[in-house]
Amino acid sequence: MGEYFLQQVANALSAGSLYALMAVGLAMIFGILRLINFAHGDLMMIGAYLAAFSLFAGLPLPAAIVTTLAGTIVVGLLMERIAYRPIRGGPDVAMLLTSFAVGQILQNGTLLVSRLGGQPVQIAFPAPELLNGVVAIGTLTVPKVNVVSFFTGVVLLVLLTLFVTRTRLGLSMHAAAEDLPAAQLMGIKVNRVVATAFAIASGLAAVAGFLYATQAGQINPYLGFTPVLKAFIAAVIGGFGSISGAAIGAYALGFLEVIPTALAGIADILPPGSVSPGVHDLLAQLLPSGLASYRDAFVFVFLILMLLFRPNGILGGRAREEAP
Amino acid sequence: MLELDDLHVHYGNIRALEGVSLRVAEGELVAIIGSNGAGKSTTLKTISGLLRPSRGTIRYQGVPIERAATDQIVRLGISHCPEGRRIFGRLTVRENLILGGIQRSPAEVRADLEMVGELFPRLRERMNQAGGTLSGGEQQMLAIARALMSRPRLLLLDEPSLGLAPIMVERIFAVVEDLKRQGLTILLVEQNVHHALDVADRAYVMETGRITHEGPAAALRHDPQVERSYLGH
Numbered sequence: 273m274g275e276y277f278l279q280q281v282a283n284a285l286s287a288g289s290l291y292a293l294m295a296v297g298l299a300m301i302f303g304i305l306r307l308i309n310f311a312h313g314d315l316m317m318i319g320a321y322l323a324a325f326s327l328f329a330g331l332p333l334p335a336a337i338v339t340t341l342a343g344t345i346v347v348g349l350l351m352e353r354i355a356y357r358p359i360r361g362g363p364d365v366a367m368l369l370t371s372f373a374v375g376q377i378l379q380n381g382t383l384l385v386s387r388l389g390g391q392p393v394q395i396a397f398p399a400p401e402l403l404n405g406v407v408a409i410g411t412l413t414v415p416k417v418n419v420v421s422f423f424t425g426v427v428l429l430v431l432l433t434l435f436v437t438r439t440r441l442g443l444s445m446h447a448a449a450e451d452l453p454a455a456q457l458m459g460i461k462v463n464r465v466v467a468t469a470f471a472i473a474s475g476l477a478a479v480a481g482f483l484y485a486t487q488a489g490q491i492n493p494y495l496g497f498t499p500v501l502k503a504f505i506a507a508v509i510g511g512f513g514s515i516s517g518a519a520i521g522a523y524a525l526g527f528l529e530v531i532p533t534a535l536a537g538i539a540d541i542l543p544p545g546s547v548s549p550g551v552h553d554l555l556a557q558l559l560p561s562g563l564a565s566y567r568d569a570f571v572f573v574f575l576i577l578m579l580l581f582r583p584n585g586i587l588g589g590r591a592r593e594e595a596p
Numbered sequence: 597m598l599e600l601d602d603l604h605v606h607y608g609n610i611r612a613l614e615g616v617s618l619r620v621a622e623g624e625l626v627a628i629i630g631s632n633g634a635g636k637s638t639t640l641k642t643i644s645g646l647l648r649p650s651r652g653t654i655r656y657q658g659v660p661i662e663r664a665a666t667d668q669i670v671r672l673g674i675s676h677c678p679e680g681r682r683i684f685g686r687l688t689v690r691e692n693l694i695l696g697g698i699q700r701s702p703a704e705v706r707a708d709l710e711m712v713g714e715l716f717p718r719l720r721e722r723m724n725q726a727g728g729t730l731s732g733g734e735q736q737m738l739a740i741a742r743a744l745m746s747r748p749r750l751l752l753l754d755e756p757s758l759g760l761a762p763i764m765v766e767r768i769f770a771v772v773e774d775l776k777r778q779g780l781t782i783l784l785v786e787q788n789v790h791h792a793l794d795v796a797d798r799a800y801v802m803e804t805g806r807i808t809h810e811g812p813a814a815a816l817r818h819d820p821q822v823e824r825s826y827l828g829h
Contacts, residue, residue: 440698447684447695453646454682459670459699459746 278412280534281527286418288526289425290487292519293480294503295510296432297473299518302507303449304469305360307367311351313500314378315474319344319481320397320491321382327398336400341478347378348474349467357463375496382493394492397485421483428476429519436515441468449513505575511585520586528574532567597622597781598643598674598750603652603662605635605642612638614805615652620750625772625782627792627813629826630802636785637679639802640752643783644676645669656750671699675748679755679785681739685728689719692727692738696745705745712741715771733764740771750781757788769795789826793817801826 294316301309322343326336355374359366383393403417436442441464447455448465456462484499485491502525503518510521578585598620605613613635620626628636641647643654645666654662661669675696684692693712697705713720716737722730727738736756743751756772757765769791776782776795786792793799793813801809801822809822816822 440694440702443687443691443695444698446687446691450684450686451682454678454684455695456646456666457644457670457676457678457682458695458742459667460695461665461667 275411277534279414280530282409282412282414282418282422284526284530285523286414286421286487286526287529288523289422290480290484290499291502291506291525292425292429292522293476293483294499295506295518295522296429296515297476298500298503299507299510299513299515300445300449300469300473303513303515304445304452304466305356305367306364307356307371308504309356309473310368310371310500310504311374311378312371312473312477312503313496313498314375315344315348315351315477315496316481316484316499317382317491317493317496318347318378319478320485320495321386321481321493322478323482323485324395324397324491327400333400333402337482340482341475344478344481345471345474348470348477352467352470357466360466379493379496386493394490396490397488399486399489403486415487417483417486421487424479424483428479432472432476432515435472441465445469505571508575509578509585511587514585514587517585517587524586525571528571529567532570597624597657598783599653599655600639600643601653601655603639603642603654604650605638605647606650612805613642613649616802616805616807617652618800618807618810620781620783622781623779624797625776625784625795627784627786627796627799628802629786629789629792629799629822631826632787633804634802635805636802637754638805640676640678640754640783640785643669643752644674646676667699670746670748673747673749674752675743675746675750676752677739677743677754677756679758681732681735683727683730683735683738683742685726687727688724689727689730689738690723692742693719693745696742697747699746708745708747712744715744715774716741733760733767736760736764736768737771740768744775748780750783751775752783752785754785755787756784757786757791765791789822 294312298309298312301307301312319340323336323340326339331339351374355370356367359370386393386395399417403420405416406413407416407419436445444455444460444465445468447458447460448462452462455465480499484495488495503522506522506525507518508521509524510517510519600616600618603613603616604611616635616639618626618628628639630636638647642649642662645661645664645668649662652662653660656672656674659672661672684695687695690709693709694705697708718734719738719741722734727735730738740753740756753772756768760768765788772782772784773795784792784796793816796813798811799813799816800807801816809816809819811819
């Protein structure tokens with residue numbers, strides 16, 4: 273038994289890491305600005321394109337990674353400076369709508385640039401040699417990129433946690449997220465704190481974009497849409513606005529998503545003889561095709577139940593107290 | 597030290613301040629009294645740069661600051677302890693205090709944490725406790741201590757006695773008098789007019805965005821109109 277399940281666990285951990293890289297960025301920006309930045313997925317897409325073009329240009333992997341990170345961070349900072357700063361403090365819905373507009377601009381801008389460069393809409397991602405192939409763990413074979421995704425996610429989350437809890441800038445960020453005007457009265461430079469949050473979120477999105485593109489094998493200007501939705505769901509499950517909540521929600525989402533697929537293997541782990549061979553065969557035949565395609569529906573049902581019974585998320589506890 | 601001249605502030609179409617002028621001299625404790633919505637807190641928020649005046653000037657030690665950002669104003673030596681305390685409830689007492697001194701070096705902040713511990717022994721016992729778990733009076737102590745961490749020369753103190761039990765109100769005002777004795781200049785906004793006029797040197801009375809009375813606190817205490825409106829005699 274078990275191999276099929278372990279495979280699903282490996283998938284869940286790898287997907288969870290990617291969701292986490294996106295979700296913590298989303299949560300960090302929401303925490304400070306009360307902005308759900310739906311253009312965050314497009315930052316990930318920008319990261320994927322920058323990685324693709326760097327690798328096409330023949331840059332060695334470290335240089336490609338640096339270019340991807342730096343380029344995406346610059347785009348993220350420009351986004352904050354040009355689109356969000358002027359309407360900061362405005363109605364939440366204005367910021368939300370602006371984020372959709374920013375997303376459209378980034379998608380169509382990327383499309384324009386890649387068409388001008390003679391590229392098709394869908395580009396095969398030149399995955400670096402290093403990330404190709406599989407890793408054998410016992411009887412299990414996992415694509416190398418999934419293993420790298422998992423560990424990269426964990427390492428970056430640990431570094432982020434250290435930054436947020438151990439540095440003055442991290443403390444300022446926490447204060448700004450809890451009460452922005454009060455943080456201003458401390459003498460905290462809010463612009464700097466917001467820019468730092470955008471820079472970190474963009475960097476994490478760039479890493480996610482690189483890994484996602486390597487896993488998917490191809491990229492297009494719209495690839496950020498599903499990941500940002502997933503990251504949003506992860507952040508809601510975890511308790512919106514909290515970094516640790518978003519990370520926990522992301523891994524929870526990773527596991528939720530494999531449950532329908534994993535159930536297909538349930539016939540294999542039932543103790544032998546506990547069901548008649550006929551039922552066993554029936555389960556084995558019905559469940560895979562029957563459930564795996566309901567993956568997203570399953571996740572959304574869970575999300576709805578979550579919002580009904582625990583609207584503040586896993587870490588949210590009771591309704592958060594509002595400043596008077 | 598601080599001069600407000602013909603200050604006008606709007607919230608959208610609502611006029612919050614209509615030509616407020618006031619002065620605070622070095623070492624003075626000046627109170628602004630008046631009912632809810634008179635514009636007292638708005639005045640303090642405008643001084644600390646959270647709000648922008650549509651007209652008028654604010655000078656601090658001769659320098660105009662009405663267009664300066666809040667972090668610059670803090671650097672100049674003005675600290676604003678806001679209404680409702682606004683402590684960071686999920687951060688510890690120590691972290692709240694560190695944030696108060698965020699513009700100063702870690703070594704200076706460490707030294708000042710000691711000083712705060714001596715001034716407020718209650719806080720020293722609770723350094724590692726989340727701010728939100730403190731009692732109302734302790735939170736007010738923390739809010740004042742946090743405002744002092746930037747080593748201000750002018751403290752803007754907004755409604756420090758709001759919602760506190762009488763015994764805590766006494767304690768808070770004892771702290772305020774202490775700070776005054778140490779030479780800190782204080783601009784105090786307070787609905788507790790009795791107490792405010794007891795500790796203040798001078799006071800301004802505000803009504804619907806304007807200053808209607810001003811003078812030495814002792815004189816205002818015996819002003820028939822102030823007595824009738826605010827002291828309930």
